[in-house]
Amino acid sequence: MSCGVFAGEARLYNVEQIREIEARALAHQSEITLMQKAGLATAGLAAKICVNTQYPILILAGPGNNGGDAYEAGYQLSRQGFKAVCLMCGAFEKYSPDAQAALQRARNAGLEFADLHTLLNTRSQNWSLIIDGLFGIGLKRAPEADIARLINFMNRLASEKAIPVLAIDVPSGLNADTGQPVSHDSVLIQASHTITFISNKPGLHTGSGKDYAGKITVNTLDISDDFFPECRSHLNERTSLLRILKPRKQNSHKGSFGDVIVLGGAKGMAGAAILAARAAQYAGAGRIYCSMLAEAPAYDSLHPEIMFRQAGEISLAEATVVIGPGLGTSNTAHALLRSAIQTAQALVIDADALNLIAADSKLQALLHDRSTPCMLTPHPLEAARLLNKSVAEIQNKRLHATLELARKFNAVVILKGSGSIICDADGKLYINTTGNPALASGGTGDVLAGAAGALLAQLSNSMDAARIATWVHGHAADVLVKNGTGPIGLTASELLPQIRLHINQLAYQTSAGA
Template sequence: MKTMGNQNDRFGCVYSVAEIRAIETGALSMQLDQANPGTKSLMQKAGLAAANLAIELVGNLPAKILVLAGPGNNGGDAFEVAAILASRGHAVHVVQCGNAVDYSSDALSSLRKAQSYHVQLIDAVALASLPSDWALIIDGLFGIGLKRAPEGAIAGLIRHINQLAAQNAIPLLALDVPSGLSAETGQLAGTDGIAICATHTISFIGDKPGLHTGQGQDYAGQVSVESLGIPSSLFPPAKAHLNTAESLKGILQPRKQNSHKGSYGDVIIIGGASGMVGAAILAARAAQFSGAGRIYCCIPGVGPQYDSLHPEIMFRVPEEMDFEDHHVVIGPGLGTSAAVQALLIGAIKSAKTLVVDADALNLIAADPALAQLLASRTAASVLTPHPLEAARLLQQGVAEVQADRLFAARKLAQQLNAVVVLKGSGSIICKANGDVSINTTGNPALASGGTGDVLAGVTGALLAQGCSAAEAARIAAWAHGYAADELVEQGTGPIGLTASELLPLIRKNLNWLTKG
């Protein structure tokens, strides 16, 4: 999914529903204070912005456009769009799903404007009898305030529209948020929810987290943001941002000529129990491709003496390593024996920086004393759980974690005093103070064994090169996901892409970030 903006956007800033409502309230109060006959309402501005985007999608020639108008202000936005498109010569039909007596004054005004331009008002029953040759469908059923799943006739309409758009390759533009999707969490409302599956979403006032994480990426399509001309002074400092290439430029600096392998840190990878040695080797190779000066692969028990594909990696017995001056990645294929638990305790106590992944996370989840030991660390720590591992750490179900991924990541980061990368669609990178970044790269090609081990190795290498915990996590998540995006674009995947294939492209992405 791609996010677009305009010059008035706070590009990369993401706002909660409560923050959006507060901004809107402030803007409406300012509008009342400064009212004059030529001032456009927020609804009129939203309608104009959406109409302009709609025309970009269908072109300037007259087109047949279907608009869905719900019962609230989102329906008012829909009528405003319909009126503008009709005034520009397009044939517009509106499925009216609300009762006019329940509309706000602004929404009612927009409805009357649409009627004055001879927009065809129809119901869902009439829609079924019309030809399906729409050039564009616009969803204005529900906005950010939806609390429950669409049901009854509205749910049936959404199913019909999704099927109609998919079968006929009709672009589907959602106003503010696809109807049925939570703007806050990126999940469908209700246990058996349904939502509009948009190809494009225009987000009003500010960007919303639910468009970028959880199920949001499957429903929002390409996101653009329209701030409606609201002054910057009404926007609070953002507590969440999109993790984009633009936001990462300048963190990694070009390497100086006068440098050596010691300049870029030593990374110790601890993992690879019997049957899972490949996990540790993948993490070690990822650290090598990501620029660490020296990599030690420490496998508990019996393991290989070297990596024939990458002999640069050194193999050691983990019990003989001094963690104090090293950057430690622990967990890939680690197992959960008492011996490896002792290694984890040593790493938590003394590692210069620490990346905790996979089985190391499970050990911490099972032992409150280990969790407290981790939380007491003063040096940098990064945790990289997938949703099940996060659920174990939080002692709750996976569904509860996924129901509000930002909340889960914030809770975990605060409890364990670490930067947390909650993996998944729209990975959440969260600092202990609650500041969040939502990763914008990655695709289903990463849903295969070993890709998490690669992410852990990349993160450890970036810590070794001097990045802060948050910087390392953000850069690693972006470069890892973008490597998968590039491979899919080239025709490799998403089916069957392997973790090893990511490594050369991750290296390329990290070098690209140093170029400013």
């Protein structure tokens, strides 16, 4: 029996699109159903994960087709010689015909069935693996009563006994589109692995999805590409970034790689502007100016290559301007921002500059009407201010909020956070695959803004610059943590050499750091 391939998949489709693809495929499916293929794929991955076969595999089968996939997986595991115990959490008569057939095959194969209340009161039982087939992508409300108790129980048991948990399609309780719980009070299965079918889902890679999905495997169930619509959302992965930055020609000079002006650094916040300027240096800009609202230092003793100016003393017309790090919200800051929006050759807007725009409809109109490259780098609170929404509303619809911002301001937007989202005004969207909690510290946003400005100066393409900046910024943190620096206590400055390294690796197409 064929079951497709276990492979990474950069395309992202939402639940509505997945349903349409599935409907087309079902109309043309062979004698081997999609549910059988899903069950076989789940069993195959379960066998690889289940290294300790001393104990049985526990299968949680819910009331819908996700439960049918679970029964099919149990049937396949039994055929392969694994001892499996199934907890049936749905009524037979309410299952689809395919799910009923899967359940019957599991029973005929001798699969053992457990009792929910007995299971919830047996803490001493150990399992080689727990398979979560409770709820799939169609869940609309939070699991309740005994099922909620079951999810909490399984999470505790898996944590206490180090039991791997394999979620089928999506961890139960997680919204596959948003990456958030299906409701504010929803419990979620904590998976160590997720096998997701037909295509990858956005919610597995942003918001809480990155905390609950674990290692993700995509299986297309052998569905032909002819059944897939045009894809506008993808993962922001290393392979897709190769060859955007070109190796530098020998006949180059500092003017070949653009000027970056970092505009910010009000009194008490000079460090933010200096961090952004240093990041622009490490990310490859030809010349870097740090234009300060506070009294500008004579030079940066760590990086004397950076040139300092007082704010307002340098023309913005021929440079890429990074405005916002340490800018403040004074009248002077407002005037400088207005000037930057009107005159800068290219623009990266961060931090306080975003807050000033959120409070001024005239600045918003000026920004929308710009015809030259522009990038916004808000965190969720800044995004909420820009859209006059709550942070919860932004986080509950991260993809939609990023698209709304991009269209409102005619810019490429990086909505920062777990699974940062990059989107342009045409609706082309990427979810970043790198980064970790080490980036949740002061100054890392300034570093991202500076790196984005340097890349924008070199590429003149806002989307390419945003994608590379976001990826290398997160990957720098990933490598540092992997090598023992952080995540607790990692500083923004420590990212800089790693950012330089990974930008060079992308430009020169090496395999290192993959």
